[in-house]
Amino acid sequence: MKRNDSLFLLLSMLVLTSCATQQARPVLDDLKTLQEQAHQAYLNAEYELAVERYLAVQDYLDKDPFIWFRLGNAYSYLKQPDKAVAAYRKAVFFDPSMSKAWHNMGIMQLRQSANTWTQMLVHTQESDPLYEKAERYSRDTLDVLNKQ
Template sequence: MRKLQSCGCAVLLLLFSGCAVLPGNPDLPQRSDLFQLSNDAQLAYEAGEDAKAEQLYMALLRKTPNDPEIWFRLGNLYARAHRPDAAADAYQRVLSINNTEHRAWYNLGIVRLRQGWAAMMQAYGHSAPGTPVNTESERMIGHLERMPGLPAVNKNEAAAKK
């Protein structure tokens, strides 16, 4: 009886080990391909090759569209390239997948603050001195310029654009 059990276990082991070497679904991306693509995208990003990095990240997203890390990296790429709307969209995509991703919340906040700052600078620059919009936008700029991570404020340049 013991010999029969041992023989049965050996057969099961052979069957299960055979499963591990069966080819996977050809429609699914292979793990090594995804790793290489991700590595290439990160290297392009670090080298400042933004167009190449974006293409590689988009290729990754076609294979794994719900990967929050890829969306996060793409958001960082867009933020660095001064594409705030695209960056915000990418960070919001991260949050739609994982709403507890604190890095995406933080970066989205920074992008939105910068957009608010730019809008206030435009309001200030295009409004007549002493008007309510000019006064309020100047006040808001004063608050925003004390925040780290925002560009240096030069209200004289904004006023010169009038």
């Protein structure tokens, strides 16, 4: 009786393994297709579609720094700096040596900083004690960005 139970268990495991392998193949094919679509959309400057596809790919490859990097770039082109910086942070988390991600994140943060100083100047009085500092920081930040 034990031998029959063991044989049944072994056959069941083989059947389940076979099913899992057959199901995994379409997922891998779909993933490759999604990656190609994301890459092509990015190259065609279809950044909204690229984001959609990279997010779908990221569901499976969430530790791939290149996916996060490209996602950051797409968000940057879409003028979504917070999402771009978050994606670049993920890229450098998974690959701290990815200099392009560090660079792009720094540029995005400089732009955010310049925007903050500019908005401060718009919304504060010249008599405010911090107005002069904001003016100087705004000018200095814009100078750095203009040298890019």
